[in-house]
Amino acid sequence: MHVVYRELEGRSKGYWALLLGLGAVLLLGLFAAHTMEERGHIITGMTNQIVWGMPHVFAVFLIVAASGALNVASIASVFGKAAYKPLAPLSGLVAIALLAGGLTVLMLDLGRPDRLLVAATVYNFKSVFAWNVFLYTGFFAFVVIYLWTMMERKMNPYTKVAGFAAFIWRLVLTTGTGSIFGFLVARTAYDSALLAPMFIIFSFAYGLAVFNLVLMAAYRGSGRPLGDRILFRLGKLLAVFVGASFYFVLVYHLTNLYFTKNHGFERFILLDGGIYPLLFWGGQIVVGYLIPLLLIFAPATRNSRTALAAASILVILGAFAQMYVTIIGGQAYPLPLFPGMEVSSTFYDGVVHPYTPSGWEIMLGLGGVALALAIVVFGLKILRFLPESLGDEHVDAQHQAA
């Protein structure tokens, strides 16, 4: 049975209100970036101790989620699961949109965003950041080509090849994102090869959570049928990714706990580091892992769409907690300049570094989220990303045809 894709009409008041709302948040974000450039990073909560702050929490989340959002398409094209095939174009669109949002935040947070051209033309090829410039642009290109093979009928025979290339690229991309931290020998929180695969598995969960919400919102908003079967399949998949994330986090901390030299850091993140243990246990573990798993598997909620939407939202909230703990917590813990010794100085050696994000930083981060969502909302109106129906009968027919 052939799947019919159609643009959103996008003429309703609700549609324009949504787009206008997102545009307003985006403008606020741009205003924040402009003010940061005029007055300097002094207006943020970032310091010479906490050098990466809230913008990076948003940006890294969006970039990681971007590669994960492509997963649904990969399952269809690379792993041949026909039931996911109708979702593949939307998955590509969400991936591109999230990456664009994340990169925008990252670039606008630079001390010299006006030198973007330098970043795009002068490279140090030993830098993980420089690799990422290529990985990000390559990702856009691969996904666009992949979308083209899916949406242009003549190109359909190449979908599998393009999908496979995009799948490999996204794995490399998230390896690159994880390695931004993993390749930092100086800091106890990072300095681990585990961060690359851990970020990949995080990306599966975060990207799928975003995808689920976009899918449900788009079908609800446009009044098109969306069957339980495909939706709860995605829910189960989310549970698998959340469980795998949990496993990686467990291994990461167990390894650190085994090494005496890392006990101080583990104590800080898990026990007495103030906001960080709270965000780790309450945010990342309970909100991000345990409650979503419960919602997806518990007999009372496993057949509820509301519960699935709630689980997806909680996974995203947990993701922000995780990014905050990883990025900010990793810097808040002092560098071990003289291991085993107590150190003090005017440059705040040996003390936990405080950080309070400023409104400007949060505005910039939310601006990136708004940009990503606006690209999705607008993309759905101009191109045929959404199947007319994802009702159970369509999904079953698609599955049987394969």
Next chain:
Amino acid sequence: MSGFDTYRRRFMGGVLGVGVTAALPAGVLFWQTAEGDVEDGPPASGKVRWGMLVDTTKCGTGCDACVRGCDQENGLSGNTSPTSPQWIRKVQVTNPRTDYSFSLPMMCQHCEEPPCVDVCPTGASFRRADGIVLVDRHLCIGCRYCMMACPYKARSFIHHPVTDQLPEVPRGIGCVEACSFCVQRIDAGKRTTACQDACNAEGHQAIYFGDLKDPNSEISQRLASYGSQEVLSSLNLHTGVRYQGI
């Protein structure tokens, strides 16, 4: 013409329009950037490697003459807020089990294998042939990745507009900076750093600066005769700054 073709043409036209609009300002920027032209002085020589030896047994606890000397030489304010740049700082180190305590100046260690240079996406962080690690203020985009990578926390980001720069020490908002071994002095033919002069003037004589590749230099002679150590020597970065008595 079928509806699908019309749709496709409309779409391709749209994409083209967006592409051209996006490319125009970039093209103009390229053209402007290509206009600049700077004359370079003679290049640094790989025949020398500048290095520093700090004798912590002579370094005075509570004395910050080196910090003040550095601030004056390089036009830093001397503020110590969390957002203020500090190129050199005095670190008090205490062994909690024995109470043995000493102090030392900590600054860019001018590593032979600098992590900051490795991670810098644009190559703004670089190591000169004579071993001095610097930031090219024209290439730094202010991403702060080098600050994440430096094991010595030696770098500072400029958080607000700077108005009181010295002519020999260009500094500016949005870039990262650090100890330069007083490169403006070295390139002018001087052979001491500001922190060393300040330390000597205070009568401590704890800092020696010189060419590590010259076996007859005072620093090489001292390194050959007394035990010295690199901070975080397990990282194998072969720092240009060595310490005695740590």
